Amino acid sequence: MASKQTAPIMNQGQGETSYAHNSSIQNAEQNKMKSLIEAVVVELCSNTGTLQPGKMVIVDLGCSTGPNALALVSIAVEAIHAHCLQFQQPSPEVSVLLNDLPENDFNTVVKSLVTLRQSNDPVVVTGITPGSFYERLFTSESVHLVCSSNSLHWLSKVRV
Template structure:
């Protein structure tokens, strides 16, 4: 297992409890979703961890249905990543996933999660593990002022450090705010 996969596994295990609690909360406050739910993983990647978060969510949904003695909910699992992702591998994983889980349909939505991806009010649960640290673009102010993110000259790098850090922090804040605004439109009431 490579380092990146290991780090993703650690993070996903930490998110397991959060996802299970969220599903339990959804199930205790609404009965509509027990018939069908839409679960999305934004920035799913294409490796062995691509289905980890949605698998946790599907299992939690099915466990809640059993707990409330309801029929198995139909779950639509959608995976998202940039079009450059190796979706061939993801599709093969989705076929096996769909065959192993009852009442699950799957799909892929290529594109940047810094754009609208889903219709309004359609999502019950949105997961994103190790992808929100990617910015939509390099900060414009650094491009305008021709300041590289990393300068070979250590004294110049140290001198510009606060400018570079500030520019990236502002870009992250802008991107993350935009991300939340987009998802707020796409989430269903109570999602």
């Protein structure tokens, strides 16, 4: 079993030295993944055998905090909406789960979830799953899409 590593603790809040104000490199990396996430969403939406009818679960491992916290999952939700509009399909209900270590500034993350939940199509339900991804976080076969940009390099073994 992999040892439980922890990432360095980020400066919380919105101050000058906070992660929220000093994460432009991470944002650039997330932007590079946009086309990949969109392609995977199209594949998931097109393969009806993959999805439980009308439902999709998206997870961001190591969501962090600040302006980048919703970047990857927002891309996925927008891609679902665009695909369903293009093919005149009903949008699935989407469950977005954000994960990070319990030391994360989840107060800031929760405040940003309001904007994601305000979209009416697809219906978006959100949640926070604090914990290390060295441990099991989700039930078997419950997640359709896992996003992560700058945290999986801490993982030494894939756990299913």
